[in-house]
Amino acid sequence: MTINTYKKICQYFHLVQNVHIQGWGEPMLHPELRDMIQLAKNAGCRVSLTTNGVLLTQKYSEEIIKDGLDSITISIAGATQRTHGRIRRGSHLGKIIENIHTVSNLKEQTGSKTPKLILSFLMTKSNIKELPEVVHLAKGLGIHDIVAANLDYTQTKAQDDLKVFSCNRADSEFKKYIEVADKLAETMKISFHSYPLETEEVAVCEMDPLRIVFFSHDGGISPCVYLNLPKDGEIPRIFCGKHYSVKQMCFGNIKGQDFMEVWNSTAYRRFRSLYQNRLYIMQRFYSDAVFGMSSPYALDEAENALKRQMKEHPLPQGCHVCYKAYNI
Numbered sequence: 324m325t326i327n328t329y330k331k332i333c334q335y336f337h338l339v340q341n342v343h344i345q346g347w348g349e350p351m352l353h354p355e356l357r358d359m360i361q362l363a364k365n366a367g368c369r370v371s372l373t374t375n376g377v378l379l380t381q382k383y384s385e386e387i388i389k390d391g392l393d394s395i396t397i398s399i400a401g402a403t404q405r406t407h408g409r410i411r412r413g414s415h416l417g418k419i420i421e422n423i424h425t426v427s428n429l430k431e432q433t434g435s436k437t438p439k440l441i442l443s444f445l446m447t448k449s450n451i452k453e454l455p456e457v458v459h460l461a462k463g464l465g466i467h468d469i470v471a472a473n474l475d476y477t478q479t480k481a482q483d484d485l486k487v488f489s490c491n492r493a494d495s496e497f498k499k500y501i502e503v504a505d506k507l508a509e510t511m512k513i514s515f516h517s518y519p520l521e522t523e524e525v526a527v528c529e530m531d532p533l534r535i536v537f538f539s540h541d542g543g544i545s546p547c548v549y550l551n552l553p554k555d556g557e558i559p560r561i562f563c564g565k566h567y568s569v570k571q572m573c574f575g576n577i578k579g580q581d582f583m584e585v586w587n588s589t590a591y592r593r594f595r596s597l598y599q600n601r602l603y604i605m606q607r608f609y610s611d612a613v614f615g616m617s618s619p620y621a622l623d624e625a626e627n628a629l630k631r632q633m634k635e636h637p638l639p640q641g642c643h644v645c646y647k648a649y650n651i
Contacts, residue, residue, distance in 0.1 A: 324540040326355045329362070331577045332538050336366035344372045344404075346540065347553055351378040360390045369393045373443065377414055379422035384429050387438060394439035395424060396470070400447070402456035410447065422466065441468045447485040454500045457509040458515070469508060471501060471517035475646040476549060476560065479545055483561045488651055489522035493520035493521030522649035523564075524633065525603035527598050530647055536586070542578040544585050545571075546594060562644035569641045597650075600636045606627065 336342065342363040344350050349370045353359070363370045376397040387395070392460035399419060401407030407416040427440065444450075444457050454471060461469055477483040487497045501517045508515030527533060545551035550572040552558050557568040569638070574594075575585030585591060608629045640646050 324353075324538075324542075326358060327539075328540075328542045328578055329355075329359055329405065331368060331542070332582075333362050335365055335531075335582045336368050337356055338472045339502050340369060341370045341598075342370050344370065344479075344550055347376075349375055349378075349542075351383065353415060357386055357390055360387070360392055364391050371395065371415055371438075375399060375411065375414060376419040379419075379426060381429075384422070384426045388426070388433060388435050392438040392439070393425070396441040396443050398443040398445065398590050399457070400445045401450045401484060402453035406450045406453055410450065412446070420460070421467070423464045430465065435616045439467050441470060442466045443470045443472050445474060446487045447472050447474055448487055448554050449485065451497055451500050452485050454504040455507055458504050458511065460515055462511050466513060467576060469504075469515040471504065471515070473518045473520075473646070473651050475651050478561065480561070483564075488518070488520040488522070488646075490522050490649075494524075514580050515636075519650050522617040522646065522651055524638070524648065525650050526633075527602040528642075528645075529649070533595055533598055533602070535609065538577060539573070542576045543573040544582065544629065545573050547647075550641055551564075558641075560644060562646065567644045569644065572641055594639055597636065604632045604636060 328590035344356065344359055345364075350356055360370050360372075370392055371394040372392070373396040379397070382527075397419065399407055399416060401416065403641070404416045408414060423440065423442075426438070430436070432439075442457070442461050444454060446454065449534050456467060473488050473632075474482065475488065487494070497520055501520070505515050505517065530547035530549065535547065535549045537545045537550050537551060539545060540553060543551055550558075550569070552571070556570070556571065557573055560569055561568045572594075574591040575582075576590060577585075594626045607624060637643060638648050
């Protein structure tokens with residue numbers, strides 16, 4: 324993304340609370356990342372980013388602390404170099420750990436509470452055994468939160484075979500590693516969050532297109548990062564063992580259009596209305612569950628009614644074969 328495109332987006336930062344600088348690439352490779360952080364901070368936004376941690380040097384750490392970056396998520400794929408390096412080719416875990424230490428020490432020296440340090444662990448069949456060890460690893464690094472994330476987008480069978488979650492019943496052994504890691508984190512007083520290992524349709528996913536918007540590198544305006552990959556035309560995707568081709572969803576472009584006009588366009592509003600209806604149905608269900616459903620029979624009836632209504636208000640095309648829509 325050019326800085327000029329970013330500045331066009333900046334014109335609307337007064338409308339939002341959070342700016343997350345990351346898409347399908349490594350944000351620290353951008354030569355004007357610091358300018359991007361400062362522009363968002365000047366607009367009063369909380370600013371965060373996700374990185375592989377390779378370029379988080381002493382100098383860069385000093386700069387992002389000075390710039391007031393609110394949180395930084397460092398993504399790793401193992402608790403050992405052998406495992407991490409096999410998944411993240413060319414990346415050295417020891418160097419990343421050293422870089423995290425650097426940020427943590429600089430925060431302590433300067434008395435800065437930011438950036439909040441989050442460790443993201445990508446769960447795969449080849450590394451999930453090391454999840455408890457990741458918690459031990461995080462203990463001395465000044466990590467605030469650990470997130471055990473799923474491999475939620477795959478294009479090839481080889482990638483898809485690595486995922487630990489299931490569209491049916493998840494492996495009990497995988498669940499066990501997560502439970503052990505969770506208890507360890509609780510003992511060490513580190514916040515721990517793991518994504519579910521079994522799919523369950525939700526009314527609105529965490530990408531929340533009712534509140535969140537994604538700008539692609541070329542200025543395209545989309546509901547979320549999964550609906551606008553940096554590819555031309557169709558997006559290849561494997562979902563529950565089947566191959567799909569999903570049409571890219573882009574409602575306009577910030578380089579030539581006013582964002583609010585795009586946000587309020589008929590097509591974009593129609594897309595969001597599908598989620599608004601689903602959210603309303605879910606909210607009404609929980610309201611009824613609290614008031615007036617005293618018997619298990621009444622609750623069963625309500626759950627069946629909820630399933631019927633959700634079928635009558637299905638997920639939008641593209642979203643219906645996205646793992647995020649199933650809480651993964």
